[in-house]
Amino acid sequence: MSSTAGGGPQGCLAQNDWLCWTYVRTRQSELLDATVEHVWITALSVVIALALALPLAVAARRWRAARAPALGVTTILYTIPSLAMFALLLPVFGLSAAVVVTGLVLYSLTVLVRNILAGLDAVPGEARQAAEGMGYGPGRLLLEVELPLALPALLAGVRIATVTAVSLTTVGAIVGYGGLGNLIYDGMESYFKAQVLTASAICVVLAVVADLLLLWLQRMLTPWTRAGARKRAVRAPAAPSAAAAQDLVGKAG
Amino acid sequence: MGILTDVWTWLTTGSHWTGTGGVLQRLGEHIYLTGVCLLLSCALALPLALWLGHVGRGGALAVNLSNAGRAVPTFAVLVLLSMGPLGRYGDWATIVALVLFALPPLLTNAYTGVREADREVVEAARGMGMTGGQLLRQVELPLALPLIMTGVQTAAVQLVATATLAALPGGGGLGRLITAGFGNYDTPQVVAGALLVAALALLVERVLTLTERLLDPMRRQPAGRTKPV
Known part of the structure; x- marks a missing residue:
């Protein structure tokens, strides 16, 4: 067993196969460390971006003059390729x-500001007027009416930002902090196929798992959006995030 | 402050621009790669997306493709392809990787553009006795043009970015200035290369936005796009 599947002359490590279970087994701790680094870099970036994007979006909504600069600057940042961004x-x-x-914070900021703004813009005027009529001040209106109604769009933005960040973290390998990207980079330099494929596969799994977790969170936090399948089917195409998300279809470089 | 002066000195040194591996050669490679791949991916994606939109099939595919495109790391695909059998054929590994990542925005936007063409106008055209081909060419295509151009713009910006990353597994393009700078611990070169890449990406984005406005037959804001004013 160990001579056919292990490190012997016929083993997959010696043969430099793409798929190699021996590699996964013997380098477990290295893979785990890289995955942990990948997760904290991604999570920290999205959390910081969210903390910055909320006040930015609210400000851009309150003061009309701030809107164009906020959208313009974030779009310019988003256009800069990741390798150039890290180099700068x-x-x-x-x-x-x-x-x-x-x-990664700068990239996530673009997606989040756009989506939160789109969500706030889509708050029905009637809801706002009803709250004002009930004596809500601007702060309470924002916290108790506008932000909850913008939550689906916000969370859609968090999902896009997170999946994008998982993918772009790999490029961080250029400065030695790329999580699984470090393994891909080293594997490329030493022509170690199993390492490149395994690290890449874990990366895709991370993105999918993060996306599913956030989808679950979205369902838990916004139970009213699935008050009935028919209603959802009618509302889905008009979801405020659709337009914003479409524009930023890919940020993979 | 010192670094800015060093970057300026690097950029204004003539010998960095000419010769093998100079800025001009890398810029040429970058534009060539981006251009060829944009043409290739448009030729592949647009007819397919227009047809799918016309017959109204494959909507789930169009959406899932862009989600998948986001989840798969470009860097990983570039390295995997360059280490695979394609890696032996020079630039082909890079070209295939670039085209793969340019397809989703093209497919999704062109498909959505045709699907969201005003149904009443489409019905009216059909009532006037237009055939399927006439309908697609004379009604749906012009109505979908703003979104198609949005897709082309997104794809082009994406291609500039991916072509930069192609330098990591040893491809050409401006990214090579950055990777070479990292290799020599030459920070001014790293920053100068990054500035050139960023400038090219922003230029491509601007030029295509202007083209988009000129080509739009109805001269209106594209639908489904939150364009910064």
Whole structure:
């Protein structure tokens, strides 16, 4: 067993096969460390971006003049390719995880600001007027009426930002903080096929798992959006996030 | 402050621009790769998406493709393809990877554009006795043009970005200035290369936005797009 599947001359490691269970078994801790780094870089970036995007979107909504600059600047940032973004941040932070986290925060910010704005714009005027008529002040109106109604769009944005960040973290390998990207980079330099394929596969699994977890969270937090399958089917095409998400169909470079 | 001066010095040194591996050669490679792949991916995606939109099939495919495109890391695909059998044929591994990531925005936008063409106008055209082909060419295509152009723009920006990453497994393009800079611990070169890449990406985005406005037969804001004013 160990001579056919293990490290012997016929083993998959010696043969440099794409699929190699021995690699996964013997390098377990290395794979785990890389996955942990990948997860915290991604999670930290999206959390910071969310904390920045909420006040930005609310400000852009309250003061009309702030809207065009906020959207314009974030779009410009989004257009910059990831390798260039990390390279531009290098002199600021040196070879550190801050380069990758800052780059990912800037990308996530674009998606989140757009989606939160689209969600706030889609709040029905009647709901707002009813709340004002009941004596709600601007702060309470925002917290208790507008933000809850914008929540589905916000969470749709979080999903897009998270999946994108999982994929882009790999490019962080250029500064040595790419999580699974580090393994892909090293595997590329030493022509180690099993390492590249295994790390890439874990990366895709991470993205899918994160997406499903956030979808579940979205369902838990916004039970009213699935008050009936028929109603949802009617509302789905008009979901405020559809237009915003479409524009940013891919950020993979 | 020092780094900015160094970057400026790097960019204004003539020998960095000419010769093998100079900025001009890398810029040429970058534009060539982006252009060829944009043509290839449009030729593959647009007819298929227009037809699917016309007959009204494959909507789930159009949506799922862009989701899948987001979840798969471009860097991983570039490395996997360059280490696979395609890697032996020069630029082909890079070209295939670039085209793969340019397809989703093209397919999704063109499909949505045709599907969301005003149904009343389509019905009226059908009532006037237009055939399927006439309907697609004279009604649905012009109505879908703003969204198709949005897809082309997104794909082009994506291609510029992916072509940059192609430098990591050893492809050409401006990304090579960045990776070479990292290799030599030459931070001014890294930053100069990054500035050139960013400038090219923004330029491509601007040019295509203007083209989009000029080509739009109805001169209106494209539907389904939250365009910054």
